Amino acid sequence: MSTTDPVSIGHAIESLMIEGMPVRFTAYDGSCAGPKDAQVQLHLRNERGLAYIMTAPGDLGMARAYVSGDLALSGAHPGDPYDVMQLLMSNMRFRRPSVAEALRLVRGLGLANLKPPPPPPQEHLPRWRRAMEGLRHSMTRDAEVIHHHYDVSNRFYELVLGPSMAYTCAVFEDDTKTLEEAQAEKFDLICRKLDLKPGQRLLDVGCGWGGMVRHAAREYGVDVLGVTLSLEQAQWAKEAIDREGLSDLAEVRHLDYRDVMDTGFDAISSIGLTEHIGVKNYPAYFSFLRDRLKPGGRLLNHCITRSDNRPTQTGAFIDRYVFPDGELIGSGTIVRDAQDAGLEVQHTENLRVHYARTLAGWCRNLQENWDECVAEVGEGTARVWGIYMSGSRIAFERDEIELHHVLATRNDEKGRSGYPLRPSWKP
Numbered sequence: 001m002s003t004t005d006p007v008s009i010g011h012a013i014e015s016l017m018i019e020g021m022p023v024r025f026t027a028y029d030g031s032c033a034g035p036k037d038a039q040v041q042l043h044l045r046n047e048r049g050l051a052y053i054m055t056a057p058g059d060l061g062m063a064r065a066y067v068s069g070d071l072a073l074s075g076a077h078p079g080d081p082y083d084v085m086q087l088l089m090s091n092m093r094f095r096r097p098s099v100a101e102a103l104r105l106v107r108g109l110g111l112a113n114l115k116p117p118p119p120p121p122q123e124h125l126p127r128w129r130r131a132m133e134g135l136r137h138s139m140t141r142d143a144e145v146i147h148h149h150y151d152v153s154n155r156f157y158e159l160v161l162g163p164s165m166a167y168t169c170a171v172f173e174d175d176t177k178t179l180e181e182a183q184a185e186k187f188d189l190i191c192r193k194l195d196l197k198p199g200q201r202l203l204d205v206g207c208g209w210g211g212m213v214r215h216a217a218r219e220y221g222v223d224v225l226g227v228t229l230s231l232e233q234a235q236w237a238k239e240a241i242d243r244e245g246l247s248d249l250a251e252v253r254h255l256d257y258r259d260v261m262d263t264g265f266d267a268i269s270s271i272g273l274t275e276h277i278g279v280k281n282y283p284a285y286f287s288f289l290r291d292r293l294k295p296g297g298r299l300l301n302h303c304i305t306r307s308d309n310r311p312t313q314t315g316a317f318i319d320r321y322v323f324p325d326g327e328l329i330g331s332g333t334i335v336r337d338a339q340d341a342g343l344e345v346q347h348t349e350n351l352r353v354h355y356a357r358t359l360a361g362w363c364r365n366l367q368e369n370w371d372e373c374v375a376e377v378g379e380g381t382a383r384v385w386g387i388y389m390s391g392s393r394i395a396f397e398r399d400e401i402e403l404h405h406v407l408a409t410r411n412d413e414k415g416r417s418g419y420p421l422r423p424s425w426k427p
Helices: 009-015 047-055 059-067 082-091 099-109 127-131 139-150 154-161 179-193 211-220 231-243 279-292 316-322 331-340 352-368 370-377 379-397
Strands: 024-027 041-044 071-074 201-205 223-228 250-254 265-271 293-306 344-350 401-409
Touching (some): 041 047, 059 071, 059 316, 059 379, 154 370, 179 293, 201 211, 211 223, 211 250, 231 250, 279 293, 316 379, 331 344, 331 401, 370 379, 379 401
Parallel strands (some): 024 041, 201 223, 223 250
8 A cells, every 4th residue: 555545534543443443433434443233333524523633633632523513422412421431431542653654544534634623612722822821820810711611601500510509529428319418418518527606707719609608607607708710600609698698697709719818717618629729839829728717727628639649731621621720639739738838637538439429410410401501502512511521420430530628727826726636527
């Protein structure tokens, strides 16, 4: 075969598979690969999809083709493609071709396909472009990436998250609990760990739609201030506070946590914020929160972590489509930086398996409300959420990522923490 002979798309894809094609693959050129009776089928519809895959090999190119509708998937609902994602993540492993082989494949498929098409509108700027628009984790850039992810549509989040509007890991007491019950238990567990009592002051940083703010005010009678960088979240939270008659105790501000000047809080909760602030900023973050606590005050940090403490860059799909500038690290780094900031770590807990269950519930909601979700945000965005949440569920199940609670105290000048001999909170 000469270097200019055409190559079928199916043959090209199959030739790069280490263990063979686990699904049925067909393409617009009439070629195919993989078992005819495979339950899962992928169909490449057009040249744009091929160009996406050729110009961004790996998860980013596949995601672009899928989100744009150029790569069709059958065998699973797009709102909950868990079974398909599990199959693909376990069995679709590509080998690296030699330079000569790569050149032959590229020429055979068409050099014109090396011109990258415009990415789908759901895609955020690449890291190098973001760097031109401001320092990573500056207040301006953080506000922009938070807007990209959280200001999608409050109605969309209501459909996916459910009435709790809690976009963080729930806590399931047993197999019988619903997602809503588990989200209420999550907020209550945090309140118990913080030992909240009527009349105390709580700061909730990165408060989202105000679930923790309202729970603590309603169930524990504390005076709560929540802050979020998302304007849509803040507006929704304020309406919910008024609707529940909690405005005398609860307040949500559209504010960067670094702009909170209030001090003397009895407790601080940070639920799902640490993932957005950058690992290098942990020392400043924990120092800032420590300074907002009164002596004897408690901090509960709830965040996604890695299963090790080796710095690892977020994958291209997650960085471009889900959490731009997001960073994760192991719980050991969080504990170390909290201690170095002058906090005494009293307790840690891993809720990894709970997050897998939480994501399963969100995917179920997306599937059941698919038509309304598509009408609200468009099919491309809904597809992004389906593969993002089902893929994340698998990562939690495989212990590739975890979810940790780190409970710490600010001790007084004599080292007194006010923490009891045994935890007063009920697990």
